[in-house]
Amino acid sequence: MSEASAIAGEENVEPLGVKMTTVTAEGTAQKLDVTLLGIRAGGWLMPAVTEGNALSPQAPGMVLADRKLKDAGIALGSVIVDQASGLKWTVGGFVSQESFSHSPAVFLGAEQWAQLQRMSAAARPKAAESGKSSDGANYSAIAVKANKELVSKLAAAMPTVELVSKSDAVSAIPGYKEEQGSLWMMIVFLFVIGSFVMAVFFYVVTIQKTGQFGILKAIGTRTAYLARSVALQVLLLSTASLIASALLVRAIEAFLPGSMPFQLHLSTLGLTCGAFIAMSLAGSLLSVWKVARIDALDAIGRAAA
Known part of the structure; x- marks a missing residue:
């Protein structure tokens, strides 16, 4: 020394x-x-x-x-x-x-x-x-x-x-690498599963509104406007749900016993929320693609039927 x-x-x-x-x-x-x-x-x-x-x-x-x-x-x-x-x-x-x-x-x-x-x-x-x-x-x-x-x-x-x-x-702490590897695998799978669930959810919602999108196209609404509208709705819903989730997590954290090893830094929370918003917007591209392919006459015919 x-x-x-x-x-x-x-x-x-x-x-x-x-x-x-x-x-x-x-x-x-x-x-x-x-x-x-x-x-x-x-x-x-x-x-x-x-x-x-x-x-x-x-x-x-x-x-x-x-x-x-x-x-x-x-x-x-x-x-x-x-x-x-x-x-x-x-x-x-x-x-x-x-x-x-x-x-x-x-x-x-x-x-x-x-x-x-x-x-x-x-x-x-x-x-x-x-x-x-x-x-x-x-x-x-x-x-x-x-x-x-x-x-x-x-x-x-x-x-x-x-x-x-x-x-x-x-x-080098015993078990540290193994635990971190398992945790990161779970985190990655949660992000992947979450992105699929959000993409499918918004896609189903878009399909349910096919007739409405067809009518909007028939009266002259541009596809770019509809695409921006879908993306904005996805952004607003994702942001609102993440805010509610973050507040719920903080509330639960306040009631956890001190012996429980739980620690969630604001930087980690911010990065996680940002990643989920990015994945939501990426998943909304599937809905935008569906909106772009909607045929106005076909959609109106199905809506009338």
Whole structure:
């Protein structure tokens, strides 16, 4: 870690320890699977605290816990016990949306992490010297804020250390790629199915109005005008339904429990709505094609019959 700090600057380097374990609230038998994350108090890896106090060297026994643990009965001031090492920590604050491999995160300061390392039966391999901090504790990784030039310097100075980007590190989480692949497949199929359903719906509506379109053509209405009218109706209906759907989703989100991993950013919602509107307009081309092929006399004859 000292080599990385010398190259990238001490303010741009933070140690990160990762350990999955089981804890219990003192006085209870309920076991909770969590991921212990060792960080430096006050560093840029420390998440924003939503309730309670942040990690501080002046409170070495305090830890931060994800809000999901509140549903399991953990509150501010609760003492949690690590089943592997027997160490006890007091929950001094809560953070939001912080988990690792579907397990809620518990953030430890440097002193707690060093103590955990000394108590842990599974010792770190000696080859991982680059993961040592100034206090001698072994960490799983070193987080570095660096540009391409600094990355090249780090690679040259520490040839035995594996350098990975943040996105690659996230992808390496067990099960992440498989879950993302399944989710993207479902999302793509939903878009494809949705586009077919909308195209067929508007096509059926257009067929039902064949007689009306024929009459309009017979009195001199241009096909281009009818095509614009169909496309505008599709746009208005699609926009209105998407607005209603977005409001419904937001209303449901407000009632979901905090333990449910649901997060819908405005950017994602906007892109999804834009994609559905584009697909609606693309599907309306089938209806426009049908309108363009309507024979006025034939349509009037069928309407009269």
